[in-house]
Amino acid sequence: MAHRVDHEYDYLFKIVLIGDSGVGKSNILSRFTRNEFCLDSKSTIGVEFATKTIQIEGKTIKAQIWDTAGQERYRAITSAYYRGAVGALLVYDITKQKTFDNVQRWLRELRDHADSNIVIMMAGNKSDLNHLRAVSENDGQVFAEKEGLSFLETSALESLNVEKAFQTVLMEIYHIINKKALAAKEAARTAGPIAQGTSIDVSDSAGGSKTACCSR
Amino acid sequence: MSTAAAVEASSMPRKRFSGLRGVRWRIDLGILPSSPSASIDDLRRVTADTRRRYASLRRRLLIDHHPPKDGDSSPDLTVDNPLSQNPGMHELLAPIVYVLHVDLDHLLQVQKPYEDCFNDEFDGITLPENNMFSNYKVKRASDWDSGIETENTHHIMSDGRSLDEIDPDTRDILLLSDSYGAEGELGVILSKKFMEHDAYCMLDNLMEGAQGVVAMASFFSPVVGSSTNLPPVIEASSALYHLLSIVDPFLHAHLVELEVEPQYFALRWLRVLFGREFCLEDVLVIWDEMFSSSNCRLIGDDVEYNFKVLCSPRGAFIAALAVSMLLYLRSSLLATETATTCLQRLLNFPQNPDTKKLIEKAKSLQELALVSNIVPSSSQRDSNKGQFRVSSGYSLPSGSAFPVPALHVVPDSYWEEKWRVLHKDEELGEQSNSDQGSAKNKLAEKLSLYRTKSEPLKAKSALNRSSIRQILFDDVSSDIGAVENHVTSECCEAPIDSNNLNVGDFPVVFADQRSSNWIVDETLMSGDNSVVVSKFLYPHDIGNEHEIDSVKSSVTSNSFLSDNDEETFNIEEPCSQNVSNELAQDAEATSSHVADAVPEQRATPIHWKSFAGIFQWFWKFGRGSNEASCESQSSSDAPNTNKDSFDTTTCDGTDNSCGVNKRIEVGDKKMIHTLRNLGQSMLENIQVIETVFQQEKGKFDSLDNLSNNILGVKGQSTAISALKELRKVSNLLQEM
Numbered sequence: 001m002a003h004r005v006d007h008e009y010d011y012l013f014k015i016v017l018i019g020d021s022g023v024g025k026s027n028i029l030s031r032f033t034r035n036e037f038c039l040d041s042k043s044t045i046g047v048e049f050a051t052k053t054i055q056i057e058g059k060t061i062k063a064q065i066w067d068t069a070g071q072e073r074y075r076a077i078t079s080a081y082y083r084g085a086v087g088a089l090l091v092y093d094i095t096k097q098k099t100f101d102n103v104q105r106w107l108r109e110l111r112d113h114a115d116s117n118i119v120i121m122m123a124g125n126k127s128d129l130n131h132l133r134a135v136s137e138n139d140g141q142v143f144a145e146k147e148g149l150s151f152l153e154t155s156a157l158e159s160l161n162v163e164k165a166f167q168t169v170l171m172e173i174y175h176i177i178n179k180k181a182l183a184a185k186e187a188a189r190t191a192g193p194i195a196q197g198t199s200i201d202v203s204d205s206a207g208g209s210k211t212a213c214c215s216r
Numbered sequence: 217m218s219t220a221a222a223v224e225a226s227s228m229p230r231k232r233f234s235g236l237r238g239v240r241w242r243i244d245l246g247i248l249p250s251s252p253s254a255s256i257d258d259l260r261r262v263t264a265d266t267r268r269r270y271a272s273l274r275r276r277l278l279i280d281h282h283p284p285k286d287g288d289s290s291p292d293l294t295v296d297n298p299l300s301q302n303p304g305m306h307e308l309l310a311p312i313v314y315v316l317h318v319d320l321d322h323l324l325q326v327q328k329p330y331e332d333c334f335n336d337e338f339d340g341i342t343l344p345e346n347n348m349f350s351n352y353k354v355k356r357a358s359d360w361d362s363g364i365e366t367e368n369t370h371h372i373m374s375d376g377r378s379l380d381e382i383d384p385d386t387r388d389i390l391l392l393s394d395s396y397g398a399e400g401e402l403g404v405i406l407s408k409k410f411m412e413h414d415a416y417c418m419l420d421n422l423m424e425g426a427q428g429v430v431a432m433a434s435f436f437s438p439v440v441g442s443s444t445n446l447p448p449v450i451e452a453s454s455a456l457y458h459l460l461s462i463v464d465p466f467l468h469a470h471l472v473e474l475e476v477e478p479q480y481f482a483l484r485w486l487r488v489l490f491g492r493e494f495c496l497e498d499v500l501v502i503w504d505e506m507f508s509s510s511n512c513r514l515i516g517d518d519v520e521y522n523f524k525v526l527c528s529p530r531g532a533f534i535a536a537l538a539v540s541m542l543l544y545l546r547s548s549l550l551a552t553e554t555a556t557t558c559l560q561r562l563l564n565f566p567q568n569p570d571t572k573k574l575i576e577k578a579k580s581l582q583e584l585a586l587v588s589n590i591v592p593s594s595s596q597r598d599s600n601k602g603q604f605r606v607s608s609g610y611s612l613p614s615g616s617a618f619p620v621p622a623l624h625v626v627p628d629s630y631w632e633e634k635w636r637v638l639h640k641d642e643e644l645g646e647q648s649n650s651d652q653g654s655a656k657n658k659l660a661e662k663l664s665l666y667r668t669k670s671e672p673l674k675a676k677s678a679l680n681r682s683s684i685r686q687i688l689f690d691d692v693s694s695d696i697g698a699v700e701n702h703v704t705s706e707c708c709e710a711p712i713d714s715n716n717l718n719v720g721d722f723p724v725v726f727a728d729q730r731s732s733n734w735i736v737d738e739t740l741m742s743g744d745n746s747v748v749v750s751k752f753l754y755p756h757d758i759g760n761e762h763e764i765d766s767v768k769s770s771v772t773s774n775s776f777l778s779d780n781d782e783e784t785f786n787i788e789e790p791c792s793q794n795v796s797n798e799l800a801q802d803a804e805a806t807s808s809h810v811a812d813a814v815p816e817q818r819a820t821p822i823h824w825k826s827f828a829g830i831f832q833w834f835w836k837f838g839r840g841s842n843e844a845s846c847e848s849q850s851s852s853d854a855p856n857t858n859k860d861s862f863d864t865t866t867c868d869g870t871d872n873s874c875g876v877n878k879r880i881e882v883g884d885k886k887m888i889h890t891l892r893n894l895g896q897s898m899l900e901n902i903q904v905i906e907t908v909f910q911q912e913k914g915k916f917d918s919l920d921n922l923s924n925n926i927l928g929v930k931g932q933s934t935a936i937s938a939l940k941e942l943r944k945v946s947n948l949l950q951e952m
Contacts, residue, residue: 046481065556
């Protein structure tokens, strides 16, 4: 059977999918990880989990994606849901103004429970339903800039920008980690004899990608 | 109240309406009277009443849209929370509607032979298909039951058989669907016309729990429960981890270590009652079992408990089934390294699992779930209890119900046992140097097979364990029961074949002397001390046959998993070495736990002590493990620095104690000869140990800073004295 322990990745990143119920989180996930889309998919109960491995600059990145039911937001799933998450895809439905209005609440949720350095991508999903659009792309863009988020309009149905959205998040995380690693090396060199500083930096960079991010 | 009796009663197969799942569910869910003496007319009257209630509720809601504020609060929930807003609720409804449909189909099948009877000359017009009543007008049948004699009595069926001659099931069905019976059409129990009414009543009772413990609606509610600070679904999730921690502490610890909180997967399992994990047919079978377990609260109001959901047999079954599923995935889960992969597996339960085995396993755990929920009333423990409740998720009620040891201790004791069993076999094999028994060969065959499958292993021994175990488990999971038996017998018999000296005869010996098979089984098969111990901590139920049986079965079946692990160690020598180091480290922790458990029984009833006595006796003579336990107990200060020595002594201890038992039973010369050999080899081993010990001592002096457990002078001396003891034993053996 295929239950093998694999270490065929260089980095392990946990990404959470959040947003109101019905915005298409699970379909974004299935499109990204399995290239599937289901029009009448069952609503998520609790949390669902998927993984996908991608390559960035010759490194293998394994993304572990946690997808919660929108309804669960403040209740059954505890804050541990965000533990170890280094990226978030915050999804709204461009045909439903309410889901866009609620983005603010989701951001607050992230600020309260997730790591402050979490990389956030806001995705306006269902861009295929342009004729039903309720939120203009410009509104999304303006909001994203104001909040310092990445932004894309996606369509899980048409497979538009889904891959790109995840890749952007993962890339950004990867670069942050790399920068940290470099800074750590730098710090280690300059700090030199101070043993304390060295040990902290090492754990932050080299071990960081595999231990801190893999939610073990 | 005897929980065992209640479980038995509730799980008893109900013969009545066996072919009509919808009717049975209505009885089980508390809509129809469950008393076997209830007549068909009684059922019909109750049915009619429930339909009237639903009809009036619907009328009220349709006419004025305001939800009723009067006393009748139960229907509000489904009205206030339209199904679409709560994913899952409609998935509870769907099987109910399906079952009602199937019953109607069944009715049509049954009616076919009597078509002439139903297709009567009432008006000679065939009415549209969708009106069930016109399809089987049972005008003629009406006087069968009511006793009203009409001018043309139709006691004789069209094919010449009288009503009394047809089988009771068919008769019931015909009576249930007789629109001329009690309450007329409204009382027709199998009725397409009132399917909506019936489905509503069933869903309502399922959601509200019909005054029982498990009310599904609460699983959708964020409202914090009264007894804990947690929402009911989170509490129920914790309950299944609680049960898992008793049944399989190692797996539990693994999940906790990965930070897999139970609600991450249990939320879905519980909310739709496993509806998304199994195909419909399996779900129906599971629900049959679930509903047939009573939802009544078994625990008195004054008794303290840990989890509300475990207060009724139904709730206990739900938790037990979840644990059964976890055990089914055991090796696969243990092979995971991250929460995500673990959860992926948990939420992608294998297609076509052996549902029957899963249910059987769940039933065997049901009683344990009920019993383990009771908190012994002791003021001393109240403070502990409070603490445990505040902490969320997977917290263990360690301080409250019974002394479950620290998390990292239990699993290792488990492995320790496995490792011992393995080494015992190995040692025996080496010593006999003779023909290898067929069973052993078989084992070896298996192992070589596994070796080809196993992955290159990483340094971390935990990973080694898991990955191999997972491979092994693939076989196991295909048929829990068969493997259970198979492994059990293998474990017992393999040594017999290969060696004259063996543990194989041992259970027989012991059983004869003690006439308590179950203890033997437990300890021999399971290596799971914590289960054994916790069992003894439920004083209320000791002596209760049923409880013993159920615990026994849970323990033995737990062991089938572990017995595979034994093989695992055979496969991977280096692996077992790695592990053994770890295990040895915890040997003394485990045994001290076991030892602690005994004196710590504050509210110990008398018979507990007697059992404990047997137990200790057993430990003392029964098996190598206890030999090691005693030993490490005595040297409990001796830390892991001398782990290698412990490894070896443990093996010898095993051989030794088995030998003693053997002697009790059979006194033949061959045995004595073997024993002598054994003693000799023991001595050799001890010499080796002593050398190692000296070396280790030197080595670890420099590594003291790295080790948490520094080998103190006292520890050294204790360990040495333990070795002396061993020497004594070996001398004794030699003299035999």
